[in-house]
Amino acid sequence: MDLDLRLVRYFVVVADELHFGRAAARLHISQPALSKQIRRLEGELGFRLLARDSRHVALTPDGIRFLREARVLIAQAARMMRPEDAGLRVAHIFDLDTSRIVVDAFADRFPELTVIASSMDSQRQFDALVNGLLDIAILRVTPAMTAGHPSGWRHRPLRLEPFWIVSRADDPAAESTSLLDDTLEVFADPRGSALFNAHGEYLAALEAHLGVPFRWLGNPGTFDQCLARMHRAPRGARLLEFESYALRYRRLGMRVQRPAGLLPVYPWSIAWRDEPLSAAASAFLDVSAEVTAGRSWLDPDSSTPRWQPSSSGVVHAGHDAR
Structure with a gap:
């Protein structure tokens, strides 16, 4: 049996959301069409991936195992289809300047290296990163991302x-x-x-x-x-x-x-896959750390108490807000 990677990608999004409506919106297809494609994948595999009723969607034990392998397969397929010298793939969010400042600093230091930048919101960046379609993401890391993907990627505060x-x-x-x-x-x-x-x-x-x-x-x-x-x-x-x-x-x-x-304050992070890094990706992470330190991005100049969503609510000025 030959696996259809498109169906595997559909399953991964459903597994991330555990909600067919939200998954269909992310994939830009209708919910009935998505349900049909997941049933088709299950039929080809010969086992159930999801347990679902009118109110809940959950992974079966086979679904949990298949999801782990599916992420590896999708990332590997993305790497195989990409030329070795295709450039470092990063993303930015609209015209906000955090990623641009880092990319500019990287380009000044390494003018011989190509950077391919795309515009994506945080969730799309994350999806692209874990599926091997981005090398570096500059995004807001959400609790859902860390809960749904406890391994396979790494991140650190940027700004x-x-x-x-x-x-x-x-x-x-x-x-x-x-x-x-x-x-x-x-x-x-x-x-x-x-x-x-x-x-x-x-x-x-x-x-x-x-x-x-x-x-x-x-x-x-x-x-x-x-x-x-x-x-x-x-x-x-x-x-x-x-x-x-x-x-x-x-x-x-x-x-x-x-x-x-x-x-x-909005917590921007830089994220990458937890795998051996290319020389360009490693250099980009080094430059980003230098930019963060040089611009005091993790300690905004203000005597006003800072706030970001967290278990404690308020983060006071002068404290590390990680």
Whole structure:
């Protein structure tokens, strides 16, 4: 029997989500079509991979074993189909600057090495990384990633990126403002939407911590789209935005204020597969560590207590927030 790698990839996504609806959304196919393909794979194998009823999906013992081998198979297939000198594959998230800064530093140090950069959100980066389609991911590591994949990859903190509050150019100027002064707007998709992702998960946790509802604006994507939305916004708009974007807004005349009382920070990590590294990947990790240290990325300059989702909730300034 010849295994269809496409069906194997479908199974891996279902196994990650343990929910056919979410898996189908990630794969951009319909839920009935996905169910049909999984049944086809089980028929070809001759054993059940999933135990499912109207409310739950779980891996069978054979499914657990097959999943472990499926991840190895998919990663190996990706390596086999890739030319040896194809370049180092990394990813970035829209126009945010964390990965760009690291890639620029790497390119300055090793101009002879090719970097292939793609735009993906954190979950897509993670999927691509564990399936052998990326060499380096720069993303937010979520509890679901570490729980679903306890081995086969490694990661370390790269940056704690502060959030700032952006308002229109004709709004009153101030150095700082409380997160609780008025409604905050966020460029993200809320929980329950098809595009809810790691960024939305972070913001939902912050919303719950503050105890006030955000105004969720969806995710326009690029900075230019976000800027256009801010130009259309009424007076008094308060956008909670990554520092990467906030400083660009300020250069274009928008008001930018530091949060007072509590500073949300976004935990970016760098991740790689737990296998012998190429010389280029090893060099990239070394450069990323130098950039983190040189820019004090893990210790943002602020006397305000920092916050990120964690078991303890608040991480105080000056403390390692890992």
